[in-house]
Amino acid sequence: MSFHYSLTEFDGTAKPVFVGVDKYRQLLADELFWLSLRNTAVYTVFAVPLGVLVALALALLLNMKLRGMSLYRAMFFVPSVVPVVAASVLWVWFLNPQYGIFNGLLRLVGVAGPGWLSSPAWTKPALVLMSLWSVGGTMVLYLASLQDVPEQLYEAAEIDGAGPWRKTIHITLPIISPVILFTVIMGLIGGFQYFTQAYVMTGGTGGAADAALFYCLYLFQKAFNFQDMGGASAMAWMLFVVILVITLLTFRVSRQFVHYEGK
C-alpha cells in the first residue's frame, strides 16, 4: 500500500493519481530532503558512538564491587525511562541560553554557553547531549554482558601481569563486542527515525535555520502539513532502503571487530 502511494499524487482525501517515479525524482531535486538527510546523518554519526562510549564507561564503573551499587545503577538508568516528550520539554528549559541552569553552571566555570537550541550550529550538539542523558538502556545491556565475562580470564591475565587498562581492551571489549554491535545497530536505526524530540523541542518547525529538520520530521511535515502523502510515502521507502544499507554495511565492517565466542 505504502509503496503504491509513493508512486502517486495523493493528498489523503481525493483518489490517488498514478505518477510513476515522479515523487522520487522530486525528492532527489529537493534541497530540504537532502538537508534533512544530512541533519539526520550528522546527528546519528555523533550520537551513536558517543552513546556507546558513555554507556560503556558507565557500565565499567558500575561493574565494580562497591557498596550501594544498585542505587548508583538506578540513578543512571532513571533518565532513560522518562517519557520522551517530558524529557524534551525539560531539556528545552535546562538548555535555555539565558535562564537555564546548564549555561549558568558553564558561566560559573567561566565559559560563555552557546545558544543551544536557538543557534543553528549548536542545535545538534544539544540534541546529542540530551541523548547521552538517556543511555541507561544501553548501559544496562552492557552491564549484563559484563557480568557474563568469565572471572578466570581476568585472573589469567593478572598472572601474566596485565593492568586494568589492558584487561579492559583485550578481554572485556572483545567479549562484549557482539552486544556493542547490537546496540550500535539499534542506535543507527533509532537515529534515522529520530522524530519526537526534534518535533517537541522545535514546535514541529525544524528549529533555527532548519538545523533540527530531521528526516522523519520532514516526512511528517510532508504528509500532514503539506498533505503530500505520495511524497511522504516515497520518503518512507527511501528511509527503509537507507536503513537497510547502513545496517548491512555495519554488519560487514563489524566482522573485523566483533568477536563471537566459539569461533
Added chain:
Amino acid sequence: MSARGSARQRFARSTLSHALLIAMSCLFLLPFAWLVGTSLKADDDVMEVPTDLKVLIPKGRFAPIDGRPQRVSVGQHPIDYPAKIIRWDEGPDQGQIALIRASEIADGKVKKWLDRPSGPEADMFPVTVVKDVLASADSRWWRVEQHPDALATGQQPLWDCVPDSNVAVRFWPRWRNYVDGLAKYSFARFYRTTTLITIAFVFLMVLSCSFTAYGFGILEWPGRNLVFFIMLCTMMLPGHVTLIPVFILFKHLGWINTFRPLVVPALFGSAFFVFLLRQFYLTIPRSLIDAARIDGCGELRIWWQLILPLSKPALMTVGLFSFLHAWNDFLGPLVYLTSEKKYTLSLGLAMFQGEYGTEYGMLMAMTVLTVVPILVLFFVAQKTFIQGVKLSGMKE
C-alpha cells in the same frame, strides 16, 4: 602476594570510586533537580539568571507591608527621590495604583507621569495620595503578590515601595503551579484520557500477544514457521513506512479524532512481543501440556488456565513495555487526535510547550506530573524493567 595492595590502598580506591560515581550521579540527576525546582517557582523567580546552584531552590521575596510580611516581586528601578503612591478609580472595581515623583503632583492633580507615559489618563480622575514614600538609595518599586483569587475580580495588583534591606529572601515553594496547571491546561482531563487509553491498550496487547504466541509456540500446524518468519519480517519495516497507509485506513473508517486508532491496533498484537512470549512458551515443558490434553482440556482452556499463569514474568514484561509505549506515545496522538479536548498527556505537554512556553513554573509542574507515574512504576517494578531491557534492548 595479591597485587591489589594493602587495605589502605583498597580503601583509597573505593573512596575515589565512590566520589567519581557520586559526582556523575549528580550530573545525571541535575536535570531532575532543575525540573522539580522550577516546578515550584513563581514566574519572577523563574526568570532569574542562574549564577550558582542555589538557583535550584524555589524562593520568594518577602517584605513587611501593612504590618505583615507579604510576597513581593518584580522589583523595579531604584526610588531614590521623594515620591508618592497615588490611587484613583476609573470605575467600579477599577482602582489603579501608581508611583509618582512628589514634584509631579500638585493640588491632587498629576502634572506628568513617571513610569507610564502612555498610561491611563489619571488627570481625568480625582487622585488620592495613599502615602508618601521615604526615599532611600536602595528602595525599589515592588509588586505585592496577592492571592490569585483576590485578583479575579479585575482588581489591579498592589504595588509598594520597599527598601532592599527590608526584603527578605527565603525558601518558598509555589505549590499552586500544580493546582493552576491542572486547571488551566486541563491536564486533569489529559490524565484521565491517557490512563484510559493506556489501560485498554495494555489489556488488549497482553491478551492478543499471548493468544497469538500460543499459536506459534504451543500449537503445531503446517506452515507455522513460515508465517512466524513473515511476522518477524514486519519488525524490520520502520514505523514511518506503515504510518501513511494506516492513517488513510483509519481516515476511511472515520476514526480520526477518536481514541480507536490508539487502542484498536493493540488487538493485533506486536510482532516483537509475540516473539518474546513465544520464546518463553517454548521453555514450558511439553509434558505439562500433553497431560492437560489427556485430561480433556481444550486448547483455549490450556491457554487460559495453564500457559497464562505459567508465563506471568514474561507477561509482566510485555505489560510493562506496552504500558510505557501507550503512556509515552507521541506520534499516534499527534496524527490522530485533532481536538484539544481529546489530547493525551504527551501531546498536551508538547502543545503547551509551544503555546505557553514562558510559564515555565506551570509547564515544569505538568512535566513532573507526566514523569512521576513512570518513576513510581520504575521503582516498584525495577526488576521487570531491567529484565525487559535486557530481553529487548529497547530504549523506550
